[in-house]
Amino acid sequence: MTVELRLKRRVDALFKAMSSDFLLREQFVTDPAQVFYEYVDGERPSAEVTQAANQLTYAVLSHPPLLQWLRDYASGHPDMPPEDVFAKDFSRAVARHGDDEVVLALVRGGGQREDTFRAQSALLKAIISAVGSGRGVFAGTEMSPGGGTEMSPGTGGTEMSPGVLAAGGGVFAGTEMSPGGGTEMSPGTGGTEMSPGVLAAGGGVFAGTEMSPGGGTEMSPGTGGTEMSPGVARMVSPDVQVTLDALTQFAKQMRASGALRVSGLG
Known part of the structure; x- marks a missing residue:
């Protein structure tokens, strides 16, 4: 040695x-x-x-x-x-x-x-x-078992974005709750959406607006494996x-x- x-x-x-x-x-x-x-x-x-x-x-x-x-x-x-x-x-x-x-x-x-x-x-x-x-x-290194699950910004899927609160209450209007493009628990167009909407004086009726990081976050089987990327510096x-x-x-x-x-x- x-x-x-x-x-x-x-x-x-x-x-x-x-x-x-x-x-x-x-x-x-x-x-x-x-x-x-x-x-x-x-x-x-x-x-x-x-x-x-x-x-x-x-x-x-x-x-x-x-x-x-x-x-x-x-x-x-x-x-x-x-x-x-x-x-x-x-x-x-x-x-x-x-x-x-x-x-x-x-x-x-x-x-x-x-x-x-x-x-x-x-x-x-x-x-x-x-x-x-x-x-x-x-940083930027993939830690995954192979072609597993991705957690990353996507183009569709779960969306949540703040909107404008409407008068009177606390009811979500136009809100979608679904696992993707599948089952919906409200009128919607696709993807899991939780939309507050327009908030007016004194109230809580929500309508229309999405809460999301952009085009929606995907949590689904992907092709690049589970990725974890802390930034640019080694820790x-x-x-x-x-x-x-x-x-x-x-x-x-x-x-x-x-x-x-x-x-x-x-």
Whole structure:
């Protein structure tokens, strides 16, 4: 087993454990470098280096452009990238999206006698690896047993749309209730329709108007299988998201308090 694969498995196990262990998650949120080296890497550097690693991690996660970069980078790098590759990619991201807090964290690392950036990048790569390997369903992907049922906007079928309420009451007029083009429980032309109609002063006689998302929703045997499409972004699994959310929230608190404006110099 390669070093990278071993580290990746340990990172995945750590994030899975933190999703249900509140105390471990809080330890990671408030000192991510310490927990990472204790549970994953095994070789803990000095306190100065781990603090610099924490500072850079908080600076990145609390800065929306770099946080978005991290998420996008994780999509294309589900495995831990090599050290030199990550260093080049991250330096470009900092040049494009960085701010004072990020630069100060790097300056603090540069002021140490030890190889601080290796520790800083190791922690960031662990987070990237967890996000990349823990991503869920692709948007637009079909989840179906085959040629099963479609739930999608159609051109006919169940229609419901608000109308104008008429005087006096609560009776639906001209309303259709049917499973499609089949049995109707009122005068109509086809499809399941629930039509309020025209509402006049003081009343509730409904007539004519359809309530629908457009041309009607179909729920019927189709040809493309059961489709579920959440949007355009891949979603992060709950095991990772719960820890990432807590870590990001704490990072924002650290930024707001001014705790990230430290260079370690002078």
